[in-house]
Amino acid sequence: MEKLYLGIQGKAVCIDKNSGDIIWSTKLKSSSAVTNVFYEDGFIYAYSGGHLFCIDAKSGEIKWENGLSGYGYGACIIATEGQSSAAIANQVASQQAVAATIVTTNSTTNGSD
Numbered sequence: 001m002e003k004l005y006l007g008i009q010g011k012a013v014c015i016d017k018n019s020g021d022i023i024w025s026t027k028l029k030s031s032s033a034v035t036n037v038f039y040e041d042g043f044i045y046a047y048s049g050g051h052l053f054c055i056d057a058k059s060g061e062i063k064w065e066n067g068l069s070g071y072g073y074g075a076c077i078i079a080t081e082g083q084s085s086a087a088i089a090n091q092v093a094s095q096q097a098v099a100a101t102i103v104t105t106n107s108t109t110n111g112s113d
Contacts, residue, residue: 007035012046012055024060038078047076
């Protein structure tokens, strides 16, 4: 695989791993600081601002969106049937680290006013 997929600031981004060039960037309907992405079978599944998106990994085109009505805007773990529990645990640990960073950043920013 020669591509790297990022979820950042309400966008899904595809980057060429050899050059670092952006191949495509897709704005999702949220400006959420935390955007989770998961690659499987040619599609990127991205969660941002309470919505789940299916994005074509080649083009960056949004194939579908689910507003996940009634589930709120909290953190989201994305998994499939074949994914190991260790991979899911890594996602949880990553989200906890991001949440801690956001809290620390907000505390520092708000405390300096």
